[in-house]
Amino acid sequence: GAVVSQHPSRVICKSGTSVKIECRSLDFQATTMFWYRQFPKQSLMLMATSNEGSKATYEQGVEKDKFLINHASLTLSTLTVTSAHPEDSSFYICSAHVAGLASEQYFGPGTRLTVT
């Protein structure tokens, strides 16, 4: 149980285009999902907290108009990187908090974004 999927696993896009990343909880409901960004050999950096049915809470320094987050259902959150630039190239990982199960978060496999 507690499986989180992400799609796509890898994506290459051109500068100026937008790309959407999906995060799904496959066998549980997730009232809260988190989006992280990870640079090579570094720790996970929290970008935003996404609660089902409400606006996401963004961490300081993260542009909410550039990184659009939608959490439309208890099993799906999406991150859209708008007007992508090469510096947006990174590993994006989501995690989901298991509703009713105190504290645990389960991570997706990550999405490697490369902006050319």
Place this chain on the structure above:
Amino acid sequence: GENVEQHPSTLSVQEGDSAVIKCTYSDSASNYFPWYKQELGKGPQLIIDIRSNVGEKKDQRIAVTLNKTAKHFSLHITETQPEDSAVYFCAASIGNTGNQFYFGTGTSLTVIP
């Protein structure tokens, strides 16, 4: 806010030996401490966790200890195997429902066959 420090940043051990990774946290309100294993190009996997009402937890070759007074917790891996090679992250969390995790900086563990 919470600050989590993790040491060492890299660790090499011979197969069969034990590995210990240590983390400290700053906020005494933190009450949940998970450990994650991340293999190259993959997302972190929860391997063990401990809550503040427990001092030690063990799952086969993996154990975690927590010292609330000193605000530190450690991951112990015994009888290490090459497949244990990965990056390990500790984290601390305050509260019970969906609160954010504060991650350590990671430890790259290499088990030498």
